[in-house]
Amino acid sequence: MSEITYKPGRAPHPRETRRIFRNIDRVGYDPSIECFMKDGGYETLKKAVAMEPAAIIDEVKKSGLRGRGGAGFPTGVKWTFIPKGNTKPVYLVCNCDESEPGTFKDRFIVHQDPHQLIEGMIIACYAVQAHYAIIYMREEFPEAAKIVKRALSEAEKHHFLGKNILGSGYDLKIILHRGAGAYICGEETGLINSIEGVRPYPRIKPPFFPAAIGLYGCPTIVNNVESLCQVRQVLMRGGEAYAADGATRSPGTRIIGVSGDVQRPGYYEIISGSITYGELLYDLCGGPKPGRTFKAIIPGGASAKVMRCDEVLKGRNPDGSVRKMTIFDVPMDLDSIAQHGSMSGSGGVIVMDDSRSMPEMLRNLNRFFAWESCGQCTPCREGNPWMLKLSTRICQGKAAPEDVDLLKSVADNICGRTVCAFGEACAWPVQAFTTKFRDEFLALTRPVNAMKPHNPETAEARKYLTRED
Amino acid sequence: MKEQPDAIAALAATNPSPGEKFYPPFQVTPELTKKAKEYIAMYPEGKELSAVLPLIHMVQEKHGYICPESVIWIADMCNSTPIHVQGIVSFYPGIRTSCPGKWHIRVCHTIACALSGGEELLAYICEKIGINPQALTNEHPIAVSSDGLWSIEAVECLAACGFGPNLMVNDALYSQMDRAKVDALIAQYSNKA
Ligand SMILES: Cc1cc2nc3c(=O)[nH]c(=O)nc-3n(C[C@H](O)[C@H](O)[C@H](O)COP(=O)(O)O)c2cc1C
Ligand code: SF4
Ligand code: FES
Numbered sequence: 147m148s149e150i151t152y153k154p155g156r157a158p159h160p161r162e163t164r165r166i167f168r169n170i171d172r173v174g175y176d177p178s179i180e181c182f183m184k185d186g187g188y189e190t191l192k193k194a195v196a197m198e199p200a201a202i203i204d205e206v207k208k209s210g211l212r213g214r215g216g217a218g219f220p221t222g223v224k225w226t227f228i229p230k231g232n233t234k235p236v237y238l239v240c241n242c243d244e245s246e247p248g249t250f251k252d253r254f255i256v257h258q259d260p261h262q263l264i265e266g267m268i269i270a271c272y273a274v275q276a277h278y279a280i281i282y283m284r285e286e287f288p289e290a291a292k293i294v295k296r297a298l299s300e301a302e303k304h305h306f307l308g309k310n311i312l313g314s315g316y317d318l319k320i321i322l323h324r325g326a327g328a329y330i331c332g333e334e335t336g337l338i339n340s341i342e343g344v345r346p347y348p349r350i351k352p353p354f355f356p357a358a359i360g361l362y363g364c365p366t367i368v369n370n371v372e373s374l375c376q377v378r379q380v381l382m383r384g385g386e387a388y389a390a391d392g393a394t395r396s397p398g399t400r401i402i403g404v405s406g407d408v409q410r411p412g413y414y415e416i417i418s419g420s421i422t423y424g425e426l427l428y429d430l431c432g433g434p435k436p437g438r439t440f441k442a443i444i445p446g447g448a449s450a451k452v453m454r455c456d457e458v459l460k461g462r463n464p465d466g467s468v469r470k471m472t473i474f475d476v477p478m479d480l481d482s483i484a485q486h487g488s489m490s491g492s493g494g495v496i497v498m499d500d501s502r503s504m505p506e507m508l509r510n511l512n513r514f515f516a517w518e519s520c521g522q523c524t525p526c527r528e529g530n531p532w533m534l535k536l537s538t539r540i541c542q543g544k545a546a547p548e549d550v551d552l553l554k555s556v557a558d559n560i561c562g563r564t565v566c567a568f569g570e571a572c573a574w575p576v577q578a579f580t581t582k583f584r585d586e587f588l589a590l591t592r593p594v595n596a597m598k599p600h601n602p603e604t605a606e607a608r609k610y611l612t613r614e615d
Numbered sequence: 616m617k618e619q620p621d622a623i624a625a626l627a628a629t630n631p632s633p634g635e636k637f638y639p640p641f642q643v644t645p646e647l648t649k650k651a652k653e654y655i656a657m658y659p660e661g662k663e664l665s666a667v668l669p670l671i672h673m674v675q676e677k678h679g680y681i682c683p684e685s686v687i688w689i690a691d692m693c694n695s696t697p698i699h700v701q702g703i704v705s706f707y708p709g710i711r712t713s714c715p716g717k718w719h720i721r722v723c724h725t726i727a728c729a730l731s732g733g734e735e736l737l738a739y740i741c742e743k744i745g746i747n748p749q750a751l752t753n754e755h756p757i758a759v760s761s762d763g764l765w766s767i768e769a770v771e772c773l774a775a776c777g778f779g780p781n782l783m784v785n786d787a788l789y790s791q792m793d794r795a796k797v798d799a800l801i802a803q804y805s806n807k808a
Contacts, residue, residue, distance in 0.1 A: 235659075247725045247772040278659065285672070285709040286721075286773050288786040321657045323665075324672055327709025329771065343664035343693065345706050362662060405727035405776035412777045448726055448772075494776065496727055510726045514771050517708075517753070 159414060159430045165399045166375045167251075167415045169259045177293050179300040182261035188306055190382045194269045195314040202273035206377060208385030210397045214251075215241055215332075215370030216447065216492045217567075218396065218480045221377065225274050225367060227357035234364040238271045238279040239341070242371045243325055243332035245284055247448035247514060248494025251401040251413060252371035256283065256290040260297040264320065266374035268306060269381055271318050274367055279320045282337050285327050294322055329518035333566050334368040335360075336520065347522045348566035372401060393419030393479035400493055402478065404431050407438065407499035416478060423483075424474025427497060438499040442583075443473055445483050446491025448511055449571030451578035452504075459486045488578070504583040505590055508575060509537040515572035523564040529556050530572055537576075539600065540587055546596035550587045554580045629682055630755075632714035633763030638679035643688055647673075651692045663693045667703055671710055680711040708756065708770075716759045716766035718804045720744075721783040724769045727776035732793075736780045737769055739794055743801055764805070 156171035158164050169175045169185065179187070194202060207222030228236060240263065244252040255263055263281075271279050283291055298320055301307045309317045323341055330336045335349035338361045353359050360366025369377075376398055380388045389397045400418045404411050409432030416426075423443065427433065434440050440455045453473045461471040476482050483490045498507060516530040536553040539545040557576035560569050580587055599605040651670055658665040670692060674685045681704050683697075690697040704710050722728075722737040741748040741758075744765040750758040751769055759766040775781045778790035784804060789796070 244774040245772055248727055248776050249772075250774045250776045250778075253774045284774070285707075286770075286783065289788075324668065325709070326668060326671070326707035327770070328707050340668065341665055342662075343667040343695070343703070344699075345702055362659065403777050405779065406730045444726075496730070496776070498730065502730070507726060510724075510729050514725050517771060520706075 161421060161425070161430060162415050163399050163417050163420075164415050165379055166255065166262070166372060166401060167413065169262075170254045170413075171258075175258070177258060177260050177297060179261055179297065179304060182259070183304075187261055188265055188304070190378050191265050191268055191306060192312060194272060194381050195312050195316060199273050199275055202269065202381065205385040206273070206380050209380040209388040210395070211373070211376050211380055211388070212396050212480060213370055214372035214376065214400070214492065215368075216246065218490070221369065221373055224355060224357060224369075225270075227355050228274060228365040228367070229358060232365055235278065236274055236276040237361045237364055237366040238267065238274060238276040239334075239337065239361065239366060239368045240267055240279070240281045240371060240374055241332065241334065241337060241368055242281055242283040242287070242290075243329075243337060244371070245329045245332050246492050246494060247511075248403065248405055248444065248496045249447050249492040250403045250405075251493065253287065253290070254413065255371055255375060256287065256294055260290075260294045261301065262375050262378065263294075263371055264297055264301050265306070266376070266378035267320060268301075268311070268318060270367070270369065270374055270377050271320075272311075272316055273377075276367070277317050277319065279318065280341060280361075281320065281322045282325060282331070282341065283322060284325045284331070291322060291324055298322065328520070329514075330520040330566075330568060333568065336566065337368065338366060345520075347520055348568070350565055392417040393477070393481070396480035400478070400480075402426065402493045402495055404495045404497065406497035407435055407440075407502070408497050409433055409435060411497075419477045419479030419482070422475055422477050423495075424472075426478060426495070427474070431497075434499050438501060440497060441500045441502060442498045442504065442507075444494075444496040444498075444575075445473075446489045447494040448496070448514065449574055450491050451488040451574045452582060453483075453486070453488055453578075454582050457582070503541075504579055504586045505537060505540050508579040509534070509541050511575045511579075512537045512572075515568075515575075519568065519572070523569065525560040525563045526569050526572065529560040532556055533572075533576055535600075540590050543590055543592070544595055544598070544600070545591045546593055547588055547591045548596060549591060550580055550584065553587075629680065630713040632680075632759050632766075633761055634679060634714040634716040634759050634766060636763055637717040638714060639677065641674065641678045641682050641685045641688075648692075655692065664695055667693050667695065667700060671700075671704065675711060679714040711757065713757070714759070715757055715768075717764050718784055718807075719757075719766045719768065721768045721770045721773070723771070723773045723775075723779065723781045725772040725776075727772070728779035728781055731779035733780035736782070736792060736794070736797065737767075740782075740797055740801075741767060743797065 151173045153171045203225050211221045212218045242252050325331045331340045331346045333348045336346040340346035356366040396418050399415050402414045414430050443453045459471050461469050463469055480490050512534040516534040519526045519530045521527040533556050536549050557573040561573040599608050654669040655663050655666040670689045686700045687697045690700045724733045738748050744760050746758045757768045773781045775790050780792050781790050
């Protein structure tokens with residue numbers, strides 16, 4: 147197709163490279179298969195089914211593609227974890243549970259360009275020889291559920307799904323399974339339990355990957371929506387060409403969602419590592435709101451550790467010498483920010499300016515995690531409401547200085563002692579906020595509060611011991 | 616093996632809600648059974664249990680919530696026990712055990728929306744539709760207006776964070792909301808059949 151025009155006010159920034167989001171907000175583009183095919187859709191699939199499955203896995207490995215669901219695990223490598231000589235059916239699940247606060251990329255793919263995902267999925271299924279696949283979609287996407295269901299039946303009519311796909315002898319069925327509003331269903335083993343129709347408690351590891359034992363006890367590959375769309379890009383471009391763009395260790399494009407206190411929040415698709423956080427926030431997002439300055443950035447979804455904007459970080463020059471830098475100088479690939487103690491996760495950047503109270507932000511996150519804990523492990527189930535109580539108390543000015551340390555120690559004791567990575571996800575924000583903005587937390591506390599009861603029962607019991615002032 | 620319906624009813628007790636007049640009561644019809652079988656057929660042989668969530672969604676969409684009778688029926692369809700299905704129902708925040716209003720508003724109050732005023736908007740909507748925000752607690756996250764027309768729920772991230780504050784009315788998402796837009800939205804839905 148010729149020139150692409152975008153809806154008014156939705157045109158990409160010149161520094162963006164739109165591949166996955168090429169058709170998002172495009173004028174005259176709808177989710178129908180005709181529209182997709184006019185734009186070159188399903189051509190890559192034709193190429194793929196003519197290849198050997200193992201050759202596709204090789205191509206994806208060569209591309210260096212890494213998962214976009216948060217952990218950044220190499221996709222091609224994950225696919226090879228299916229046990230050798232496996233005789234059980236293989237399943238593939240697309241993780242469209244998108245519920246990490248700050249992340250909003252998969253939503254637009256499934257609403258506006260569902261066939262892109264389906265094509266990527268068919269290619270991935272063919273590569274791992276799965277004949278049954280599931281799109282696990284969060285319940286809060288009811289419109290997308292209709293759109294994707296329609297898209298699946300369109301694809302079937304065109305013989306891209308069903309029996310003997312494009313005459314290759316390969317069969318595949320894809321169904322849509324909807325969640326019911328639980329964040330923990332994004333965790334891959336919780337997700338699998340949710341599909342099995344039992345409570346979605348994450349499973350005990352090992353096995354570390356459901357590729358060994360997953361859905362119905364069979365090898366199961368779980369991949370994020372964006373990862374599967376990237377698989378299509380890999381096949382379209384060829385593994386080596388794909389690997390040539392962007393950061394060496396995390397090539398390709400990335401979709402970054404920016405929310406919070408910037409002039410132009412929204413989604414941006416960039417070549418991985420091609421810009422820094424500073425360029426993203428000042429050039430693409432137009433800088434802080436009038437009269438404000440940036441204070442803190444959460445670089446990769448709510449569970450990533452917060453970064454102070456005035457924090458001095460140590461960067462390394464090409465010659466090995468150390469230089470001083472700030473978060474604004476860190477390139478936006480998957481690994482750079484990890485060297486500074488945070489993570490780039492799912493690409494959701496949440497920005498806070500100097501008008502924000504950090505304890506209040508942490509209280510909000512604590513509420514999220516307290517609400518979403520599945521309740522299976524004691525540290526997580528009990529620790530999260532406790533942390534919420536502590537941060538609420540701090541925000542209300544009813545806490546003592548020791549409570550700040552207590553808050554951090556609760557987090558320290560959750561981390562690493564739980565069944566799933568939710569334990570880390572809920573502890574990291576607390577650890578980072580209370581360490582990096584300690585003064586702000588302490589400023590809200592008063593030593594005398596240590597003497598005061600926190601609930602009516604203790605108040606009654608200590609009636610004659612404490613004074614109200 | 617089936618548990619006593621009475622015991623299940625006690626476990627799954629639902630609060631009466633003024634919203635019930637807008638939804639037909641749960642009833643097993645041949646169409647419902649047929650649709651249920653279609654859902655079950657989507658999953659591999661012998662994996663009927665996987666259809667629990669789709670069946671729950673099907674019932675909830677039509678009847679507004681999951682009543683004890685529907686729990687028993689779903690268990691029957693999926694070759695499971697009511698107590699197992701009840702365990703699923705009680706796990707997910709998206710599954711309701713009492714009837715919402717005709718228009719169910721879900722307001723996101725997670726960090727990104729909170730940064731753009733989501734929490735204030737939640738309070739404002741509560742006031743507009745005559746619901747005491749104190750009625751929204753972790754135990755009862757949904758509150759229904761006395762005329763049954765509206766219900767409100769504070770929810771976590773709706774995955775549209777860059778365009779907050781976000782809210783949903785039944786199946787539709789509304790982004791970048793403010794008080795004026797909420798006023799218009801409520802006026803629009805008040806008159807909608
Ligand atoms: C608590 C928790 C929540 C998660 N939520 C999501 C999610 O909403 N979407 C997603 O794609 N991955 C999520 N993940 C990551 C998945 O477990 C899994 O790593 C991912 O789907 C793998 O896909 P990828 O290799 O394509 O990234 C979550 C992980 C954890 C621990
Ligand atoms: S860490 Fe939390 S969310 Fe994960 S399994 Fe344990 S209790 Fe559940
Ligand atoms: S925080 Fe409200 S949509 Fe994500």
